[in-house]
Amino acid sequence: MxxxxxxxxxxxxxxxxxxxxxxxxxxxxxxxxxxxxxxxxxxxxxxxxxxxxxxxxxxxxxxxxxxxxxxxxSAFSKSSQQVVSMGLTPSTIRMLGADFLVSAHSELPGISLRVVEELSFILIDLLMRDEIDIALAYDASENTSALRMPLMEERLFFITAPGAPFPEGPVPFNEVIASNLALPGDRDNVWHAVHRAARNSTLPVNIRFSIQSLEMIKTLVEQGHATSIVPYGVVKQKIEEGKIVAHPIENPELGRTLYLIETPGRLSVTRDAKLKLFIDRLVDTLAERLGDGARVIGRCSEP
CATH class of the missing domain: 1.10.10.10 (Winged helix-like DNA-binding domain superfamily/Winged helix DNA-binding domain)
Incomplete structure (x- = not known):
């Protein structure tokens, strides 16, 4: 219904x-x-x-x-391939690169993996409309018709332009939210993480720019017009190029949880043992590339 x-x-x-x-x-x-x-x-x-x-x-x-x-x-036909639509977020795809698609081709015989890149809340909407089979999305709220399995916890970072008036290293949360922030809208998991922490500390959040575009947010930060709070994968390349500086956030730290999300009508997709192992390896790779900013907390292939 x-x-x-x-x-x-x-x-x-x-x-x-x-x-x-x-x-x-x-x-x-x-x-x-x-x-x-x-x-x-x-x-x-x-x-x-x-x-x-x-x-x-x-x-x-x-x-x-x-x-x-x-x-x-369909599995009785050797020539048939099962098409599995998997939703991934932009930051996840940036961290994994094309490697995981190459691995999927060799590790998932009989499965044709179709990847959909969207923000977490959009992926969940697509899943609920049966437009994708499964999703790896962040901080999905409980839903009567969606099943969630927590797989990884990931730290969020405060980003600034080089030379901004913030010292290298951790920045206190109260200083972060007092800066000129550029953040996505109120359906985004980062927005919710920031405002949850702010409610607990009774501090106001100074949002100078509300933008549902990660590329625009990075541009504003790089040019020194704003600061932001993002997952590491979103700005990894900019950090390596020296165009953006990432600071850990403290008192409190901010983070988000990556879930495997599916609906009861699609459970047979993730019952495939090889697909379960592939998702686990994908999350392991993601956590390894995020370094100290992430840790694996669950596995698909374990009961």
Whole structure:
């Protein structure tokens, strides 16, 4: 039930590309056919009755079994390749480079890996719309129809232009948020990490530029017009070129968690043992290249 996942009829109708009236009529017809009420409508949206939850859970299981049967039957054809769509963030792709795609070709026989690069919240939206199979995304909130497995914790860094009035080494959090920050919008995981820490310390966050473009943020920082808070992978090349300086943040440190995210209807994808091992090696490589700024906390290939 898309209406359950979306939380209200309007969003569900938009996702299904039908009118809200038509969707409501379909649900009422289903309730009439089954002789039970499935959804309760209230001012905050909709919620499931016990009968609705049972139907939802059985429907998810049926979808999973159909998807698994399709994949298993297709495996009998030696010439067929299973296409797996994997969502990755820009910082992850920058750190891994093209190496992981070359490895996927040799390590995943029978699987054609399709990579989609987007910010974490966009990847989660794509996953919920069944446009990708799995995603490696950061700080995904709990969702009734998405499953999360934490794989890696990663530190965030304060970045400035060379010569900015900040000493080398760690910078206290209160000085970081008092600077002229350029940050993405409020759906971004970095924005949430900054504001969570600021709420705990009751300090205001000075956002000079709100920009949903990492390239523009890097340009503003490089030119000395702003500072920012980013994962190391976003600015690795600029740091190596001496165009940006990265400072650890202290009191408190800021970080984010990388999750493997999937939906119940796609569970058969990550049941593939070789794909599990490949994802684990991908995360190991990512953590190794991030150095002291990251650590592995979970593995797909272990029960």
């Amino acid at each position: 898309k209406s359950v996942d979306a939380g209200n009829m309007t969003k569900a109708a938009e996702q299904l590309h039908v009118s809200q009236t038509a969707l409501g009529l379909q649900i009422r017809n289903l309730e009439t056919m089954l002789g039970v009420e499935l959804l309760v409508r209230h001012s905050r949206g909709i919620s499931m009755t016990d009968a609705g939850r049972l139907l939802y859970e059985r429907g998810v299981e049926i979808m999973r079994l159909v998807d698994e049967a399709r994949r298993d039957v």
